[in-house]
Amino acid sequence: MITIVDYGAGNLRSVANAIEALGRQAQVVEDARGLRGSSAIILPGVGAFGDGMEGLRKRDLVEALTEEVVGKGTPFLGICLGMQLLATEGLENGRHEGLGWIPGTVRRMEPSDKRCKVPHMGWNDLDIRRPGRLFAGFDEPPVFYFVHSYYFDPAAEAAEAVTSTVRHGLILPATLEHNNICAVQFHPEKSQKAGLTVLENFLKLA
Numbered sequence: 001m002i003t004i005v006d007y008g009a010g011n012l013r014s015v016a017n018a019i020e021a022l023g024r025q026a027q028v029v030e031d032a033r034g035l036r037g038s039s040a041i042i043l044p045g046v047g048a049f050g051d052g053m054e055g056l057r058k059r060d061l062v063e064a065l066t067e068e069v070v071g072k073g074t075p076f077l078g079i080c081l082g083m084q085l086l087a088t089e090g091l092e093n094g095r096h097e098g099l100g101w102i103p104g105t106v107r108r109m110e111p112s113d114k115r116c117k118v119p120h121m122g123w124n125d126l127d128i129r130r131p132g133r134l135f136a137g138f139d140e141p142p143v144f145y146f147v148h149s150y151y152f153d154p155a156a157e158a159a160e161a162v163t164s165t166v167r168h169g170l171i172l173p174a175t176l177e178h179n180n181i182c183a184v185q186f187h188p189e190k191s192q193k194a195g196l197t198v199l200e201n202f203l204k205l206a
Helices: 012-021 049-058 062-071 156-161 192-203
Strands: 002-005 026-029 040-043 076-079 104-108 120-125 143-148 150-154 162-167 171-178 181-184
Touching (some): 012 192, 049 062, 120 162, 143 192, 150 156, 150 171, 156 171
Parallel strands (some): 002 026, 076 181
Antiparallel strands (some): 104 150, 171 181
């Protein structure tokens, strides 16, 4: 069973629909008990970093997720805010502690090219640094749909986790892979065929 975590950050149904379109079953859970027995865990989300962490804490999901993902090695995919919450801390509306699974800081985008608006919204191609598991089957650089104002800035020791980048007035991580943990800044559930391929590649880990 593929588990989608509901921590009050929205966008759950479209992710579940995409998983079901690939012929897999998905369940949406909002408590620690629902994580048990998952073959893979997806943490989607939109919104602010601090609110996302507060939603996880209120549902007692921080320790439970860490046990399942870091402790047991359950395949994990973070989407958009779900990727950012992997960081050590986020600087959106103050300083907030993150899950800390991949060292880094979530910062506001400040493009050097003022023609690049914030939030970054729309379709962009990626610069794939290393193939990783999410990009199997792509013959050319894929294009995905982004909506975000903040980005994951990895610490030096986590630089190898970045498998692709995107350019929007600055170069920022688009995907991360570290052991059983995968994450994408874009929205695969809104990225048509390319997005479904990324989700399918992730589900092969389950």
